Amino acid sequence: MSTESGEPLPRLRLDDLLDELHARIGAVRSTRDRVQSLLQAVLDVGRGLELSQVLHRVVEAAVTLADAEYGALGVIGEDRNLSAFVPVGMSDEIQERIGPLPRGHGLLGTLIQCPEPVRTADVAGHPDFRGFPEHHPPMRSFLGVPIRVRDEVFGNLYLTNRRGAPEFDAEDEAVVSALAVAAGVAIDNARLYEDARRRETWLAAAAEITSALLADRPQTEVLRMVTRHALRNVSADLGAVLVRADGAQVLRTAVAVGEGAELFAGLRPLPRAGPLAAAFTGCGAVVVDDLSRELRAGEELGLGAAVLVPLGAAGPARGVLLLARGKGRASFGTAETGPLVGFAAQAAVGIELAERRKHARRTATEEERERVMDDLHDVAVQRLFALGMGLEALRRLVRYPPEAVERLTRLVDDVDTTIKLISSAVLRLRLREQPGVSTLWARVAATVEQAAGPLGLTPVLRMEGIPDGATPGPVADQVTGVLTEALDNVARHARARSVDVHLVAGDGMLAVDVTDDGTGIPEGVVLGGLADLEVRAAALGGGLVLETPPGGGTRLRWRVPLTGHPRPTT
CATH class of the missing domain: 3.30.565.10 (Histidine kinase-like ATPase, C-terminal domain)
Incomplete structure (x- = not known):
C-alpha cells in the first residue's frame, strides 16, 4: 500500500493487532456470527486512507456491533477538549437545531480525563452528567471506549441507547474495545497518509511561489498567492498580510483574501500591540483563541481562532501572515502551524532574494546608464562641438556659391541642436535616478x-x-x-x-x-x-x-x- 505519490506507508501493526484481538475476543461470550461481524468490522475500518472517511466508518461499525441507536467519535485536541466530533444516527436537521458540537465536558470529558471504558444504564444518573442541550434527543444507556493511536489517546467512541436491552453489557464493551484497537491502527495509517499529502501540498505551494518570484511578478501578487495557499492549506476563512505603515507603530493590510477580505483591507491601521507585536518580533506562530478579543475587526467580521506567523527568517519580520477562522471553529494545532511557519519563512526568503536580485539588476542598469551618459557628455558632445567649430570655420572660408554657404550654415545649426538634445537627454536621465x-x-x-x-x-x-x-x-x-x-x-x-x-x-x-x-x-x-x-x-x-x-x-x-x-x- 502506498500514497498517491508512490511513498510507501508503514504496514499495519498486524502482530500487535492480532494479539490484542485475541485477548479481546477471549472475553466475548457470544455467537459465532458476532465474532464474524467483529472481524468484518476490523476489515472495514482499515479500508481507505481518507481520515474523515475512516473516522465515520469506525463509528458506523461500532454502532452496528453494539446495536446502538446513536454513536459518535470525539477527537481530542491539543487543549484537551474535543477538536472534532463525528456523529452517526442523528439527522442533519437535529444537529442543526442542537447547535455547536460538544467540546468535551461532563460525562464526555470523563473519558478524556480518565481514558478507560465507561458503561452506565442511565446517563442522566451518572455523577458527571451535566444535562443535554435543547432539542437533544433522549438518551439513557451509555458506553464510552477510548481509541489509542500508538501511545496517545486519539479520541473516544461514544454509544448510546442499546437496542433490545436496557444497557450495554460487558460483551458489548469487549467487542467495541476490540474494534477500538483496530480503529487506532487504521487512524494511524490515515494520519500518516494525510501528513504526506499535506507536505506535498505545501511543497507545491512553495514551488508556485518560487516560480512567480523568478518570473518577477509584482510583490503584491506574490503576497496574495502566499495568503491564498496558506488559507486553503490550513482551512481558514480569512487570510491577510500585515506590514508596518511607514515604519510607525501601526500596521496596514497589504493583501487580504477570503471571507470579509474587502472589509478587513479597508480597516484603519491596526495597533502593533499584543499578539501582532509578538508575531513581528518572534520567530514562531502565535495562536489566538479568539481574535475578537484582540482586534475590533475580529468582532466585526465574526472571527474566532487565529494564528499569526512572521514573514521573515530571523530578526524583526517584514510582515505578518494572519489566518483566522469563524467563531465556533476549532483552534489551530501544531500539525497545522508547524508547516505554516516553514512555508512563511521560505516565502519570505524567496521574496527577499527576489528583491535583492532586482536591486542588483537595477544597480547594474544605473551604472550602465551612468557610463553611457558620461560617454555622451564627455565624448560625443565634445566631438560634436569640435565638428561644429570645424564647420563654422569652413563656412567662414567658403564665399561661393551661396548654396554651399547656406548648406554649411544649416549643418552648423543642426550640430548645435544635436548637442542641445543630447545634453537635455543626459540631464533628464540623471534626474530620473532620484525619483524620490x-x-x-x-x-x-x-x-x-x-x-x-x-x-x-x-x-x-x-x-x-x-x-x-x-x-x-x-x-x-x-x-x-x-x-x-x-x-x-x-x-x-x-x-x-x-x-x-x-x-x-x-x-x-x-x-x-x-x-x-x-x-x-x-x-x-x-x-x-x-x-x-x-x-x-x-x-x-x-x-x-x-x-x-x-x-x-x-x-x-x-x-x-x-x-x-x-x-x-x-
Whole structure:
C-alpha cells in the first residue's frame, strides 16, 4: 500500500493487532456470527486512507456491533477538549437545531480525563452528567471506549441507547474495545497518509511561489498567492498580510483574501500591540483563541481562532501572515502551524532574494546608464562641438556659391541642436535616478516631460547654475507654474516644430526662457495666461518679456531676483 505519490506507508501493526484481538475476543461470550461481524468490522475500518472517511466508518461499525441507536467519535485536541466530533444516527436537521458540537465536558470529558471504558444504564444518573442541550434527543444507556493511536489517546467512541436491552453489557464493551484497537491502527495509517499529502501540498505551494518570484511578478501578487495557499492549506476563512505603515507603530493590510477580505483591507491601521507585536518580533506562530478579543475587526467580521506567523527568517519580520477562522471553529494545532511557519519563512526568503536580485539588476542598469551618459557628455558632445567649430570655420572660408554657404550654415545649426538634445537627454536621465527627491531640477524636468504629449515633441531642456536647495521656496514653486503655462500656450497656439527651455541662475537672478519656432503671437491678441505670468513675476520683484527671435517664433523671458549662491553650470 502506498500514497498517491508512490511513498510507501508503514504496514499495519498486524502482530500487535492480532494479539490484542485475541485477548479481546477471549472475553466475548457470544455467537459465532458476532465474532464474524467483529472481524468484518476490523476489515472495514482499515479500508481507505481518507481520515474523515475512516473516522465515520469506525463509528458506523461500532454502532452496528453494539446495536446502538446513536454513536459518535470525539477527537481530542491539543487543549484537551474535543477538536472534532463525528456523529452517526442523528439527522442533519437535529444537529442543526442542537447547535455547536460538544467540546468535551461532563460525562464526555470523563473519558478524556480518565481514558478507560465507561458503561452506565442511565446517563442522566451518572455523577458527571451535566444535562443535554435543547432539542437533544433522549438518551439513557451509555458506553464510552477510548481509541489509542500508538501511545496517545486519539479520541473516544461514544454509544448510546442499546437496542433490545436496557444497557450495554460487558460483551458489548469487549467487542467495541476490540474494534477500538483496530480503529487506532487504521487512524494511524490515515494520519500518516494525510501528513504526506499535506507536505506535498505545501511543497507545491512553495514551488508556485518560487516560480512567480523568478518570473518577477509584482510583490503584491506574490503576497496574495502566499495568503491564498496558506488559507486553503490550513482551512481558514480569512487570510491577510500585515506590514508596518511607514515604519510607525501601526500596521496596514497589504493583501487580504477570503471571507470579509474587502472589509478587513479597508480597516484603519491596526495597533502593533499584543499578539501582532509578538508575531513581528518572534520567530514562531502565535495562536489566538479568539481574535475578537484582540482586534475590533475580529468582532466585526465574526472571527474566532487565529494564528499569526512572521514573514521573515530571523530578526524583526517584514510582515505578518494572519489566518483566522469563524467563531465556533476549532483552534489551530501544531500539525497545522508547524508547516505554516516553514512555508512563511521560505516565502519570505524567496521574496527577499527576489528583491535583492532586482536591486542588483537595477544597480547594474544605473551604472550602465551612468557610463553611457558620461560617454555622451564627455565624448560625443565634445566631438560634436569640435565638428561644429570645424564647420563654422569652413563656412567662414567658403564665399561661393551661396548654396554651399547656406548648406554649411544649416549643418552648423543642426550640430548645435544635436548637442542641445543630447545634453537635455543626459540631464533628464540623471534626474530620473532620484525619483524620490523633490528638487527644483527634478520638478522642472518632470514639467517639461509632461508637456511633450500636448506639444507632440520633446522640448530641449538646459539648466545652468540652478541653485536647487538654495532656491527660495516661493521662487521654486512659481517656476513650475510658469513653465506649465508657457508650454501650454505653445501647444495651443504656436504650431511649433521645436521648443527650447533654458533656465539660468546668475548674478542674483533666475531666468526662465521658453523659445519656439512657431507662428508667434498675432498682433492684437492678448493671452490671459501671459498676463498671469507677468503678475507672478512682479510679485517676486521681477518681470516678463516677450520677444520674436530673428528666425521667427516666440521667446518668453521670465526673470525674478534670486537669493543664495548659484550652483556651477550643469
